[in-house]
Amino acid sequence: ELPPIDGDFYDLSDRLSPEDRALQLKVREFMETEIKPIVNKYWNRAEFPFEIIPKVAELDICGVTFEGYGCPNKSFLMEGILASEMGRIDASIATFFGVQSGLAMGSIYVCGSEEQKQQWLPRMQKLEIIGSFGLTEPEVGSAAAGGLTVTAKRQGDKWILNGQKKWIGNATFADVNIIWARDVDDNQVKGFIVEKGNPGFSVEKIENKMALRIVQNGLITLTNCEVTEENRLQNCNSFKDVAKVLKMTRAGVAWMAVGCARGAYESALKYTRERVQFGKPIASFQLIQNHLVEMLSNITAMQTLVYRLSELQDQGKLTDEHASLAKVFCTMRTRDVVSRAREVMGGNGILLEYDVARFVADAEAIYSYEGTKEINSLIVGRAITGFSAFV
Ligand code: FAD
Secondary structure: OOOOOOOOOOOHHHHOOHHHHHHHHHHHHHHHHHHHHHHHHHHHHOOOOHHHHHHHHHHOOOOOOOOOOOOOOOOHHHHHHHHHHHHHHOHHHHHHHHHHHHHHHHHHHHHOOHHHHHHHHHHHHOOOOOEEEEOOEOOEOOOHHHHOOOEEEEEOOEEEEEEEEEEEEOOOOOOEEEEEEEEOOOOOEEEEEEEOOOOOEEEEEOOOOOOOOOOOEEEEEEEEEEEEHHHEOOOOOOHHHHHHHHHHHHHHHHHHHHHHHHHHHHHHHHHHHHOEEOOEEHHHOHHHHHHHHHHHHHHHHHHHHHHHHHHHHHOOOOOHHHHHHHHHHHHHHHHHHHHHHHHHOHHHHHOHHHOOHHHHHHHHHHHHOOOOHHHHHHHHHHHHHOOOOOO
């Protein structure tokens, strides 16, 4: 009898309370039964499976760590575990969830007034309202902190927004879009809740992606788009407030990467135990075992790192550089793991139906979004040397 396939080699889930462990297993089962069977079809067509939205809502996990507004008020560790469970089956669905639960709801939770939180969060928690998060622009990616070109001009009790946002996940169908713009009067970044159908707001789907094809990324154009003062995030006064949201979500991306690595490793291990060459399962060959152990070592190192990351977050001690280091390390190691998984599967490693090719492609996007390797490295570099190398 062969040993069970499990990427949690050091049994880190052991640290969860029975209630949290049950939630982890519930989400795992959902991903295995509802998402896994349909995911390659949608990925291939670059379409979003809208029918899953009410099923995700039933899990009742949106806004995982937030207190009030119908949110679960779980630990950051639990949030990480759930991101990993989703990533283990599919990074696009994990990203959809991360945009809704982390970036969009998180922006309102961190930067919204009490009235705004009451108005939006309970329905976003139930996924009755879908959100997006618009920071990146066609000409401004890594340099978003100081360089946003989308402008906001106050006119009485209204704001006029102009410019474009690129890569915005969920934007093609989102009901509310968080748009970060530079106030032309005080030059500071402000946040706006822009509703679908708002005059002056339009979205075009970004086609031809080779990664995260299920995620519907949009190019948003704002042309004299009028937003009321009521829809300006009342507690965002500068980019520092946006950074608070990103610190939280970058930790989640690190966890999601661990999930992808784990999903690819588990598929590859299963395959190598079943695939026979030279009269033996290829898992019995030393060179194949070396790949598998390298994969597992990387996954175990990542997992122990993100557990500590979440502990720091739960203790209120997480810094930007902690989150950035984890994001860089995990997305880099994941790239290595998924490419080894593909390698040990030979030609079948590039076929979607063998469940590894998708991880290989998707790892590329996770590596670059929420701050590239270079940008997150520079955040850590600045913290440890005392010198900023950004410009
Ligand atoms: P650039 O900033 O042009 O960078 C190009 C290269 O130059 C990178 O390797 C970068 O590291 C390097 N570089 C830049 N500056 C420096 C420097 N000072 N030193 C060294 N190297 C440097 N954005 C959103 O706002 N909302 C979303 O929902 C969203 N979803 C996304 C989903 C996907 C699938 C993708 C691919 C992107 C998404 N993004 C989103 C945008 C993402 O955050 C950006 O792509 C990312 O920040 C990098 O910006 P850029 O692509 O413009 O690259």
